[in-house]
Structures are given as structure tokens and as C-alpha cells.
Amino acid sequence: MKRIALCALLAALAGPALAQFSDEQNRAYGVILPMLEELTPDAPVLSACVVTVAAPQEIAALAASGGPSMEAGQLVSAVLARPETLSCIQNTMAQR
Numbered sequence: 789m790k791r792i793a794l795c796a797l798l799a800a801l802a803g804p805a806l807a808q809f810s811d812e813q814n815r816a817y818g819v820i821l822p823m824l825e826e827l828t829p830d831a832p833v834l835s836a837c838v839v840t841v842a843a844p845q846e847i848a849a850l851a852a853s854g855g856p857s858m859e860a861g862q863l864v865s866a867v868l869a870r871p872e873t874l875s876c877i878q879n880t881m882a883q884r
Contacts (some may be wrong), residue, residue, distance in 0.1 A: 796849070813839050816850035820864055823856045837876035838867045 793862060815822035815866055817839050844848065853860045867873055 809839060812847055812851045816842070816847045819850050819853050819860055823861055823864060827846060830877075833880050834877060836866065837873050837880060838864055839875045840876055841870055842867045 817835050820835040820838050824834050828834065834836055842850070842863075846867060850860055850863060
């Protein structure tokens with residue numbers, strides 16, 4: 789049930805392309821979202837873009853982390869700094 793709600797939220801906030809996550813991507817999203825919620829009300833969009841841009845090994849590491857941590861935060865920060873992630877955020881926010 790939570791996955792359905794998550795996908796619906798992502799579809800509403802970030803467009804259909806970002807809502808099509810695998811189980812592993814959904815687990816990674818679940819790790820990323822609480823960390824970014826502490827920083828911004830746009831955390832769902834930022835989290836979706838991080839999941840969309842992150843490499844498969846980065847998604848696997850986040851999904852396996854079990855929750856927010858210093859290592860997960862460093863990985864999220866690195867992905868957020870990428871031009872592709874910034875572009876995803878800008879494009880998604882423009883669609884709102």
C-alpha cells in the first residue's frame with residue numbers, strides 16, 4: 789500500500805517518468821526522503837531526481853543502507869551536485 793501511495797505522490801509531483809521506480813529505487817527513495825525533508829519542503833522532488841540520476845551501484849548502496857546515515861548523506865549530496873540532477877529538479881519544478 790505504501791508503494792502505491794509513493795508512486796501516486798511521485799506522479800503528482802514529478803511527472804510520470806519519475807514515478808516508475810523499481811523496488812530497489814523505492815527503498816533508496818525511502819532513505820533519501822527523510823534526510824531531505826529536514827532541509828526543504830521540496831524533498832519529494834529532490835529525492836525523486838536523486839533516484840532518477842543515481843547510478844545503479846549508488847541506488848543499491850542507498851537501498852541497502854537501512855536508513856539515513858552519514859554515508860548515505862554524502863552519497864545523496866554527491867548526486868545532488870551533478871548537472872543532470874540539477875536539470876531534473878529545474879524541469880520538474882517548472883512543471884508544477
